[in-house]
Amino acid sequence: MRAFKYSRATEPKSASKLVSANEKAQFLAGGTNVLDLMKEDVERPTELVDISKIQLTDVTESGNLISIGGLGKNTATANHPLIRNNFPMLTQAILAGASAQIRNMATNGGNLNQRTRCSYFFETAMPCNKREPGSGCGALEGVNRMHAIFGWSESCIAVHPSDMCIPLVALDAVVKIQGVNGEMKNIPFSDYHRLPGNDPQKDNNLVHGELITSIDIPKNNFANNSCYLKIRDRSSYAFALISVAAALELDGKSIKDVRLAMGGVSHKPWRALAAEKFLKGKTANMANFKIAAEEEMKSAKAFEHNQFKIEMGKKAIVRALSQALDGGTA
Structure with missing residues (x-):
């Protein structure tokens, strides 16, 4: 793992400001993805901004919406009565992911932003446009058993690895964002993640430094x-x-x-x-x-x-x- 600067933020605006000021900075929450990628030398941030102490963990109900905090842990979210009773398939999806130990550490926002598990992305000796734009896609003519059958491009055929995100897109969730200039933004879940096109290195439509504060799900009859x-x-x-x-x-x-x-x-x-x-x-x-x-x-x-x-x-x-x-x- 390469050397990096470590800092800690105590509220969303300062966290966003710290990361946006350094194009090679990243947020650190549960660390279940970014630290693995750093160990494999896939991700090379020069600074990690620890956001794990920011109070964005609650599951709340307001009118027709149920909101889950961006820094809430996957396990706590899956087992919350508001989620189990209103969105049981979201509970099922979260509990189907990873292991219990990882779910206890992983955050909701981190789940949305996790990188692909494509083996060509993780293997730095192989070509991967997602890891190194312009280098090619090794999976196109390589071992592609786990890869995409919808929406792929000649630049990338990797798949998004999340379980949690599948019911969220079905349930018309909305991602609430702390913007880099202090403003709040809403992104419909269907528009949050991207197809690869010619820019497969971009997994989602966040601007660098923007932070997920919550995920809002409208109540339904499902x-x-x-x-x-x-x-x-x-x-x-x-x-x-x-x-x-x-x-x-x-x-x-x-x-x-x-x-x-x-x-x-x-x-x-x-x-x-x-x-x-x-x-x-x-x-x-x-x-x-x-x-x-x-x-x-x-x-x-x-x-x-x-x-x-x-x-x-x-x-x-x-x-x-x-x-x-x-x-x-x-």
């Missing part, structure tokens, strides 16, 4: 029929091959509203809009779930080693919707 499904190589401490957040609002047997999002398939949490469009107003049954899955996966484009993700994606959508229809699991 709690009784929702599910987070994660398919992975092993049942613990593994990233998703495919994941699906599915939620239904029913009027009898008819689908009044539906939310679907996928993980393990794109550079950003993938909202399954084609499937949602088909399902609204339809009868909630297996036949319609299968058609919706086919509609969503029509635009998927796979590579040599991840062709299986297309068929797996179809089956995962159907399974997640079926589990949601049956009430999911708490």
Whole structure:
């Protein structure tokens, strides 16, 4: 690990000011991602600004919104009654990620901003446009079993690794930001993360030095029929091959509203809009779930080693919707 300056901030504005003043500075909260990257010499910040003592940890309810603090720990958020009762698939998603020890340290804002786990990104001897713009994408013709099937570009086919972010995009969450000039900003979750395009080094639409203060989630009628499904190589401490957040609002047997999002398939949490469009107003049954899955996966484009993700994606959508229809699991 390279030498770096360490400082501590006690409130959001000063934290944002410290990081924005140094283009090579980064925030340090739980440290579960940035410290690993520094040890691998992937990230090379010259300064870490410790924000772990800033009081942005609460889960609160106000009117039609439930807000989770940007520095709240993943475990505390997943187990909070407001989250378990109103957004059970968010609880399921958080508890499906990493290990208990990591969830106890990792913060909500850090979860949103974690970097890809693409092996070419971590291996500094290999080309990676995300790590070193202009060097190429080793995964394009390399080992790409874990990589994207939606929204990729010739510059990058990596996927976003988060579980937590998949239900958040499905639930129309909004990310609240402390701006570098003292102003507050709101970014709809669907606009927070980026597709790679020609700038895969940019994971999200934050300006350097901006800090996540909270994530706001509007209340809804999905709690009784929702599910987070994660398919992975092993049942613990593994990233998703495919994941699906599915939620239904029913009027009898008819689908009044539906939310679907996928993980393990794109550079950003993938909202399954084609499937949602088909399902609204339809009868909630297996036949319609299968058609919706086919509609969503029509635009998927796979590579040599991840062709299986297309068929797996179809089956995962159907399974997640079926589990949601049956009430999911708490």
